[in-house]
Amino acid sequence: MNPLYIIIGLLVLVGLWILFTYNSLITLRNRVREAWSQIDVQLKRRSSLIPNLVETVKGYAKHEKGVLEEVTKARTALMGAKNPHEAADADNMLTGALKTLFAVSENYPQLRASENFKQLQDEISDTETKVAASRQFYNTNVLDLNNNLETIPSAWVGQIFNFKKEEFFKATEEEKADVKVQF
Amino acid sequence: MFLFSLFTVGVIYIIAQGFGYGEIGGLGITGFALILAGIMNFVSYYWSDKIVLGISGAKPVEKKDNPEIYRLVENLCIAAGLPLPKIYILEDTAPNAFATGRDPKHGVICFTTGILQKLNKEELEGVTAHELSHIGNRDTLLMSVVSILVGTIALLSDFFMRSMWYGGRDRDSKNSGIFMIIAIVAAILAPIVATLIQLAVSRRRELLADASGVLLTRHPSGLANALQKISSDREPLEAANRGTAHMYIINPLKGSEAKAWLAGLFNTHPPVEVRVKALREMEGKV
Numbered sequence: 001m002n003p004l005y006i007i008i009g010l011l012v013l014v015g016l017w018i019l020f021t022y023n024s025l026i027t028l029r030n031r032v033r034e035a036w037s038q039i040d041v042q043l044k045r046r047s048s049l050i051p052n053l054v055e056t057v058k059g060y061a062k063h064e065k066g067v068l069e070e071v072t073k074a075r076t077a078l079m080g081a082k083n084p085h086e087a088a089d090a091d092n093m094l095t096g097a098l099k100t101l102f103a104v105s106e107n108y109p110q111l112r113a114s115e116n117f118k119q120l121q122d123e124i125s126d127t128e129t130k131v132a133a134s135r136q137f138y139n140t141n142v143l144d145l146n147n148n149l150e151t152i153p154s155a156w157v158g159q160i161f162n163f164k165k166e167e168f169f170k171a172t173e174e175e176k177a178d179v180k181v182q183f
Numbered sequence: 184m185f186l187f188s189l190f191t192v193g194v195i196y197i198i199a200q201g202f203g204y205g206e207i208g209g210l211g212i213t214g215f216a217l218i219l220a221g222i223m224n225f226v227s228y229y230w231s232d233k234i235v236l237g238i239s240g241a242k243p244v245e246k247k248d249n250p251e252i253y254r255l256v257e258n259l260c261i262a263a264g265l266p267l268p269k270i271y272i273l274e275d276t277a278p279n280a281f282a283t284g285r286d287p288k289h290g291v292i293c294f295t296t297g298i299l300q301k302l303n304k305e306e307l308e309g310v311t312a313h314e315l316s317h318i319g320n321r322d323t324l325l326m327s328v329v330s331i332l333v334g335t336i337a338l339l340s341d342f343f344m345r346s347m348w349y350g351g352r353d354r355d356s357k358n359s360g361i362f363m364i365i366a367i368v369a370a371i372l373a374p375i376v377a378t379l380i381q382l383a384v385s386r387r388r389e390l391l392a393d394a395s396g397v398l399l400t401r402h403p404s405g406l407a408n409a410l411q412k413i414s415s416d417r418e419p420l421e422a423a424n425r426g427t428a429h430m431y432i433i434n435p436l437k438g439s440e441a442k443a444w445l446a447g448l449f450n451t452h453p454p455v456e457v458r459v460k461a462l463r464e465m466e467g468k469v
Binding site (some may be wrong): 035038070126129130132133134135136140141 | 254257258259261262263399469
C-alpha cells in the first residue's frame, strides 16, 4: 500500500466533507432568506390595511390627529425598511401605535359599532398573529444557521467561504414584559 | 428504525433459507412478497388522504365556513414553515383530530365537530400543532414504510406455512432439519413481533409529535389540557375503526386502551398519563 494513495484518499475525503458542509450552509442561508420573505409578505399585508383603517377612524374621530399621524409614520417607516433590524423596529413602532389607536377608539361608540372598523380590527389582529408566526419560523431558521456557523467543525467552512451570521427578529419590550391587568 | 430493518432482513433470510430447500426458489418468493406488500402499501400511502377521508366521511372547510379554525391552522403553518394543509371537519360529537397525506404538500388535517366545541383556543392550538408535526415529520411516509416491512413478513410467513403442506416430502434431510424448525418458529413469531415493533414505532412518533408541537406553540399546557379533556371524554368516535385508529391524536376506540404492560405493547398510542406528564415537565422550559 503506497502511502501516497492514503494521503490522496484523505484529501478526497476532506474535500467531500467541505463540499457537503458548504452545501448545507447554503441551504440554511436560503431558508433564512425564504423565511424573511415570508415575514415581508405579512408586513406588506399589514401595512396595506393601515390606510383603510386611518380613513375609517378619521370619519368618526377627527380629533385624534396625533394618534393617526403616529400610525401613518410607523407605516411609512415599515414600508421603507431595508433590513430585518429596521423592519423589526418599524413593526414594533406600528404595533405600539395601533394599540394606542384601538385604545382611543374605545371612546367612540359609533366607531366601535361600525362593521367596517370591526372587520379591519379583526384583519389587523390576525396579521399581527401571522407576523408573530412568521417571525418564529424565521428565528428558528436563523438559529439553525448561526449554530452551524458557530460550532466546530462547520464553523471552519463558514469562515473559509465568508458566511455571515444572521440577525434575529426581536419582539418588542412590551411583548416581552408580563402583561399586567388593571381594573 | 434501524433495528427494525435488521429484524426484517433477518427474518426474511431465515424464511428464505427454509424455502431454499423446497422446490420453489427462495429469493423469488421473497421478492414476490416484498413487491406485493409494496404495492398494497404504496396505494395506501400515495392516496392516504383520499382513502382516509373517504372512509371517515369528512367535509372540507373553506375560510368563510369557519374562519377561526382556518386562521388557527394558517398561523401555525406559517410558524412551522409548512404549506397550508386541506382542512376537514368530521361531523361527530366525540372530540378527536387526525392528520395524513403523503407529503406536506398533500397534507390533510381533520377535526371532529366535537373537538371544536369542547376545546378552547389554546388547547386547539396544541392539538393542531401536534397534527401539523405529524405532517412535518412525514409520519405517514414512515408508517407506510414500516407497514410495508411488516406486510412483507406477514405475507412471507403465510406463503411459507402454506407451502409446507405441499413440498415437505422430497427435500434433502441432511441439514434442512434445523433450518426448517427455525423457519417454522420464525414464521409463527415474526408477524407478531413485527406488529409489536410497528406499534412501538407508532408510539414513539406520537411522543415526537407532542414534542415538536410544543416547539411550535411554546405552550405545553395547551396540549396537555387538551389530551386530558379528550381522554376523559368517554364518547366513542363512530367513524374510527382498528385500521384508522393509529392516526388520531388519541386512540378513538375508547375502552380498548389497556393499562397492563403486556397489553400496553399492543397500543398505537402511549398512555395519556405518560404524554401529559412529559408535557407538564416541559412547562417552564420552553
